Amino acid sequence: GAGVSQSPSNKVTEKGKDVELRCDPISGHTALYWYRQSLGQGLEFLIYFQGNSAPDKSGLPSDRFSAERTGGSVSTLTIQRTQQEDSAVYLCASSLAVTAKQFFGPGTRLTVL
Template structure:
């Protein structure tokens, strides 16, 4: 079946602009995660959605970052007033809570000039 998809694949923006990154999880997966991966670094947890429960936003680095998940499926990560330090690869992953294994999308590479 189809895996996790993310769009756009690459995004170049100017400092101060807002960007939206999209994630389509595997159908039926109730858990959805966003991560940030800076160059040469590991994965930094940003936010976690599980079904209709309130999301765990504890990893969001500032109030410029927000995310929503509509209808328990597609998720959008929004970064307002982008800064150069926001440049990174943003990865989305989904899972069945009972299965525990995460399946990742190909990521969005964000470059803020």
């Protein structure tokens, strides 16, 4: 595909369960970002990957959140022991370089019951 894709588009889970969210960036983009957007709010930075450098995890809200990027392409955001306050839309973006404009995917809407 031409754009950033994310899956699933919607995820409903029970409190305490683990979830995995997937992001497929645009081919050739070396930088990948995860954001969280609560209802009616702006985007909250979570983590970004740039090439083979160590990821910037400064935005992760707790140690229940983690992310990996395999082979410099696909990324997975994992939330362990989900809480109701984790409910939000999780957006992934990629860019050609860390200083270039970011292209966003459609997001995954996570609902924790």
